[in-house]
Amino acid sequence: MTKAILGVIGGSGVYDLPGMEEIREERIASPWGEPSDALRIGRLGRTTVVFLPRHGRGHRYAPSDINYRANIDVLKRAGVTDLVSISACGSFKQELPPGRFVLVDQFVDRTYKRESSFFGQGCVAHVSMAHPVGPRLQQRIAEAAAAEGIDVARGGTYLCMEGPQFSSLSESLSYKAAGYDVIGMTNMPEAKLAREAEITYATVAMVTDYDCWHPEHHAVEVSDIIAVAKANAGNAARLVARLARDFPAEREPCPAKSDRALDHAIMTAPAARDPALLAKLDAVAGRVLRA
Ligand SMILES: CSC[C@H]1O[C@H](OP(=O)(O)O)[C@H](O)[C@@H]1O
Ligand SMILES: Nc1ncnc2[nH]cnc12
Numbered sequence: 001m002t003k004a005i006l007g008v009i010g011g012s013g014v015y016d017l018p019g020m021e022e023i024r025e026e027r028i029a030s031p032w033g034e035p036s037d038a039l040r041i042g043r044l045g046r047t048t049v050v051f052l053p054r055h056g057r058g059h060r061y062a063p064s065d066i067n068y069r070a071n072i073d074v075l076k077r078a079g080v081t082d083l084v085s086i087s088a089c090g091s092f093k094q095e096l097p098p099g100r101f102v103l104v105d106q107f108v109d110r111t112y113k114r115e116s117s118f119f120g121q122g123c124v125a126h127v128s129m130a131h132p133v134g135p136r137l138q139q140r141i142a143e144a145a146a147a148e149g150i151d152v153a154r155g156g157t158y159l160c161m162e163g164p165q166f167s168s169l170s171e172s173l174s175y176k177a178a179g180y181d182v183i184g185m186t187n188m189p190e191a192k193l194a195r196e197a198e199i200t201y202a203t204v205a206m207v208t209d210y211d212c213w214h215p216e217h218h219a220v221e222v223s224d225i226i227a228v229a230k231a232n233a234g235n236a237a238r239l240v241a242r243l244a245r246d247f248p249a250e251r252e253p254c255p256a257k258s259d260r261a262l263d264h265a266i267m268t269a270p271a272a273r274d275p276a277l278l279a280k281l282d283a284v285a286g287r288v289l290r291a
Contacts, residue, residue: 002251003048006244007080007199009071010053011087011186011206013229017051018237020044028077031280032069032118036061039078044244050078054085054186063163063185069115072193076283081251081259082137083194084243085203086236088229089158089182090166090211090220092175096153098228101235102182102205103141105133106157109188113162116189118196118284122274125196125265125285131256132191134200141202144242150235156181158205160188166220172213183211196265197284200258204239206232262288 008017020042027038040051052071055061075083089102096102107129109116119125138154145152159175161167163185167175175183182205194201208228212219253259262285278289 002081003079004081004248004251005048005050005079006044006247007050007052007075007078007083008240009083009085009190010051011085012055012059013088013226014086014233014236015053015057015059016040017049017240019241020049020051026078028074030070030073030077032073033067035070035074036066039074041078044241045247046249047244047247048079049240049244050075050080054190064113066186068190068193069118072190072197072199073118073283076197076199080199082134082200083202084137084141084240085187085190085201086240087184087187087203087205088208088225089184089205090209091182091207092172092180092211092213094214096156096181096207098207098209098224099232100207101145101150101152101239102156102207103138103152103154104156104158104182104203104205105131105138107132107188107191108157108159108180109192111160111162111188114189116192118193118281120277122268122277123281124267125262126267127195127261127265128257129192129195132195133202134254134256134258136252136255137200137202140247141204141239141243144239144246148235148238148242150239156205158187158203159183161185167211169212172211176213182207195258195261198259198261198287200254204236206236
């Protein structure tokens with residue numbers, strides 16, 4: 001049995017997790033480079049919680065500059081089994097106004113200049129991304145939200161753009177016409193890497209704006225995002241605290257098989273694997289590489 005450890009990645013406006021007890025800061029070295037910040041490890045109720053601000057404290061990293069591989073690698077090294085991403089996003093739906101939390105379950109990846117896999121030459125692997133969000137983790141988040149009286153929308157597609165500029169009107173209208181629900185700049189490749197590392201992933205997308213498609217709202221500006229994110233930080237903290245309070249002590253099997261994503265993923269024959277890459281994969285893929 002594996003002990004459940006809850007990871008939380010804070011996005012724009014979420015650089016800390018109030019309410020954690022027995023906090024210690026840990027700088028874990030990663031063969032994938034520098035993570036965004038030190039991990040803050042503590043307890044919420046009886047659950048161990050590991051917090052990482054994805055842009056770093058002081059918001060030092062732009063979405064394209066975040067070392068997503070190092071972030072996921074150090075979370076894995078800290079024992080994180082389940083990871084909640086708190087992310088500001090724009091909305092393509094009238095009925096998802098600023099302030100609403102959306103538990104998205106799909107992603108469309110339009111990023112193009114980020115390292116998006118731990119695997120590659122010397123150890124090739126293909127994991128399934130059909131269901132990128134852990135349904136059971138999402139269910140627990142929905143239950144925590146209900147218990148706290150926080151209104152959440154269940155399901156939705158998050159379009160991940162490269163940024164850092166916001167979308168043009170034409171882009172915004174075409175994403176809306178495609179039926180996507182929200183837009184952000186960070187959940188890809190984060191969700192892909194979490195899956196490769198066999199960490200169950202779920203996103204709480206906090207709507208901060210209507211991007212630029214809405215005829216009755218001005219085009220999004222950073223000040224709107226920060227104002228809404230600040231106003232919602234308390235709700236996000238309460239949601240995570242309740243989730244942690246009611247979290248199981250042991251890791252549950254994931255219906256999307258995120259906990260066993262590497263079972264049949266590695267293509268490269270053992271004799272053809274690159275020892276240097278295998279050494280870097282020790283945390284992410286140790287379960288299957290050491291078997
Ligand atoms: C602050 S403006 C855009 C910025 O906000 C979102 O960040 P995060 O997902 O980390 O909350 C968006 O993805 C952009 O990175
Ligand atoms: N409209 C938007 N586009 C991209 N990322 C965002 N993050 C918050 N709002 C956003």
